[in-house]
Amino acid sequence: MNRIFGFLIIIFVLAGCAKDKPAEEAEAKNDTDKEEYTQTTSYLDGYLENPQLPDDSELLVVDQVVEDSKGKSTLIKIKQVNETYQIGDIEMTLRDAKWIHLRPSYRMIDYFHGLTDNESEFNYVKVFVEITNTTAETLQFSPAALVETNDGENTSWEDELYLEGLNEPIEPGESRKGNLGFIVDETEDLSELTILTSDLFDEADNKLTDAAEITVEF
Numbered sequence: 001m002n003r004i005f006g007f008l009i010i011i012f013v014l015a016g017c018a019k020d021k022p023a024e025e026a027e028a029k030n031d032t033d034k035e036e037y038t039q040t041t042s043y044l045d046g047y048l049e050n051p052q053l054p055d056d057s058e059l060l061v062v063d064q065v066v067e068d069s070k071g072k073s074t075l076i077k078i079k080q081v082n083e084t085y086q087i088g089d090i091e092m093t094l095r096d097a098k099w100i101h102l103r104p105s106y107r108m109i110d111y112f113h114g115l116t117d118n119e120s121e122f123n124y125v126k127v128f129v130e131i132t133n134t135t136a137e138t139l140q141f142s143p144a145a146l147v148e149t150n151d152g153e154n155t156s157w158e159d160e161l162y163l164e165g166l167n168e169p170i171e172p173g174e175s176r177k178g179n180l181g182f183i184v185d186e187t188e189d190l191s192e193l194t195i196l197t198s199d200l201f202d203e204a205d206n207k208l209t210d211a212a213e214i215t216v217e218f
Contacts, residue, residue, distance in 0.1 A: 043095050043130065047177060050162050052111055056098060056126070071104040076123065077190060077218045088200040088209030089135040090170075092143055095128040097216045099190045115159055116183050124161060125149070125193055126181035127216070133170040142167045142198035144180045145211065150192040155182045157198075169203065192217050 041057065049055050054068050059075040066073050077099040084093045103121045104112060112119040129143045143166055148154040157167055164178035184190065193216045200209035 041096075043093075043128070043177065050164065050179065052108065052163070053102070053161060053179075053181065056100060059098060059100065069105060070108050071102055073103075074101040075099075076101055079216055079218050081127075081216060083214075085212055085214060087141070087197055087212045088139075089133065090139060090141050090200055090209075091132040091134055092197070092212075093130040094195075094214060094216070095130065097125065097127045097193060097218070099123065099125050099184075099218065112161075112183075115161070116185055118185065122183055122185045123187070124181050124183045124185075125190065126162070126179050127193075127195065128177070128179050129166065130175065130177040131166065131170065132175040133172055136172045138169050138171055138203040139208075140169050140198075140201040140203070140205070144182075144195050145198040146196040147182050147184075148194045148196075149184050149187040149190055151187040151190075153184050153186045155184070159183065190218055 041060075044057050047057075052070065054066055054070045054073045056066065056073055056075075058064075058066050059073060060078065062075055062077065064075045075098060079097045081094045081096060084091060086092075101121075101123050104119065109119050112122070116122050125147065127144065131141065131143055133139050142157050144160070145157050146154060147156075159182060160167070161181035161183070162179040164180075166176055166178050166180060170176065195214040195216065197212045197214070199207050199211045201207055
């Protein structure tokens with residue numbers, strides 16, 4: 001009888017270990033993914049937190065949640081891009097792209113009222129970019145004049161969420177970095193994001209360079 005009980009205990013222990021193993025492996029993978037992303041986010045150094053949207057700098061693993069006084073954000077998808085593009089005399093580096101589900105705090109709901117019919121809960125896509133004017137003259141440029149998802153949902157710079165001055169004229173030799181965000185609440189599964197920059201103009205509105213099209217695959 002004691003031998004039978006001994007066998008049963010061993011079976012239960014082994015079954016418990018087998019059940020816990022997938023969860024432990026998933027947790028270990030998330031920790032590894034987060035560590036890898038953290039090592040590549042030094043570009044955020046010196047970036048000031050946005051007053052309208054929750055800080056997403058710690059959103060590095062799918063399904064991860066962050067919450068602050070501006071709302072609750074859940075990461076749906078992430079892509080570390082770290083690609084540099086030359087649009088005439090503008091050097092533009094696209095650092096990351098994230099698809100985020102946001103539930104704004106009560107005090108922030110009014111900010112999104114004119115941008116979506118469901119301002120209390122929606123999905124949005126954001127990209128972190130750095131731009132540099134490599135010339136000795138002031139230039140006019142928008143890093144994301146239009147964005148379109150794989151489902152055909154599109155929106156323009158006029159509905160941009162972060163408002164961090166990336167669309168303003170850029171002085172000679174000046175560099176800027178920050179987020180650009182757009183509500184994409186009609187896209188069921190974001191697998192591809194197409195970004196169309198503006199044309200490049202000088203201070204007198206003379207066109208210097210055609211717009212560039214950039215595609216991000218999640």
